[in-house]
Amino acid sequence: DAGITQSPRHKVTETGTPVTLRCHQTENHRYMYWYRQDPGHGLRLIHYSYGVKDTDKGEVSDGYSVSRSKTEDFLLTLESATSSQTSVYFCATWSGDGYTFGSGTRLTVV
Amino acid sequence: KNQVEQSPQSLIILEGKNCTLQCNYTVSPFSNLRWYKQDTGRGPVSLTIMTFSENTKSNGRYTATLDADTKQSSLHITASQLSDSASYICVVSGQGNDYKLSFGAGTTVTVRA
Numbered sequence: 577d578a579g580i581t582q583s584p585r586h587k588v589t590e591t592g593t594p595v596t597l598r599c600h601q602t603e604n605h606r607y608m609y610w611y612r613q614d615p616g617h618g619l620r621l622i623h624y625s626y627g628v629k630d631t632d633k634g635e636v637s638d639g640y641s642v643s644r645s646k647t648e649d650f651l652l653t654l655e656s657a658t659s660s661q662t663s664v665y666f667c668a669t670w671s672g673d674g675y676t677f678g679s680g681t682r683l684t685v686v
Numbered sequence: 687k688n689q690v691e692q693s694p695q696s697l698i699i700l701e702g703k704n705c706t707l708q709c710n711y712t713v714s715p716f717s718n719l720r721w722y723k724q725d726t727g728r729g730p731v732s733l734t735i736m737t738f739s740e741n742t743k744s745n746g747r748y749t750a751t752l753d754a755d756t757k758q759s760s761l762h763i764t765a766s767q768l769s770d771s772a773s774y775i776c777v778v779s780g781q782g783n784d785y786k787l788s789f790g791a792g793t794t795v796t797v798r799a
Contacts, residue, residue: 580729618775618790619730619775619787620789621787666729666730674720674735675730679729
């Protein structure tokens with residue numbers, strides 16, 4: 577996972593509270609992604625970015641927003657966390673040769 | 687509907703034995719297929735990538751095959767080791783969308799001594 581750092585690694589939050597997850601990369605890759613991983617499902621795309629301030633929705637974007645003010649940082653925000661958003665969240669970058677994933681953030685909404 | 691289906695969902699093998707994982711996909715038009723290994727608590731790490739014209743790709747004890755006509759791929763693990771215990775994920779991208787992936791749910795492999 578060299579070059580991609582996700583923070584925090586673990587978080588427990590209460591229903592209805594806002595939560596922001598951070599992804600930081602040092603490789604200067606243009607494309608960045610947020611995925612969620614749940615048992616029995618493949619990784620599902622939440623949002624992705626193709627440049628600073630350029631973002632687009634993925635297949636499971638409801639309840640999530642993102643921002644990318646710098647090439648190296650991609651933030652995922654849950655405006656009002658719900659129990660259905662309990663999951664493991666992965667950030668990834670695409671270099672053209674392949675994908676690199678972060679180590680994940682385990683989020684529990686109680 | 688998921689465009690990438692993997693089987694089995696999980697399997698247990700003894701150390702030193704071989705195993706084969708399957709991946710069927712419906713992504714079309716097809717660009718490439720990747721196999722990733724995901725250790726517990728970690729992000730996926732790429733094992734192999736194959737394009738339309740490639741039938742086989744090896745990475746050490748891992749050998750992936752691709753039949754683009756039947757839209758099937760397999761990952762063969764030879765002489766399994768305890769460190770092979772992980773989830774193996776098949777990932778497919780379509781032409782013109784190489785930056786957007788379709789993921790299988792993965793096969794969890796447990797290697798026992």
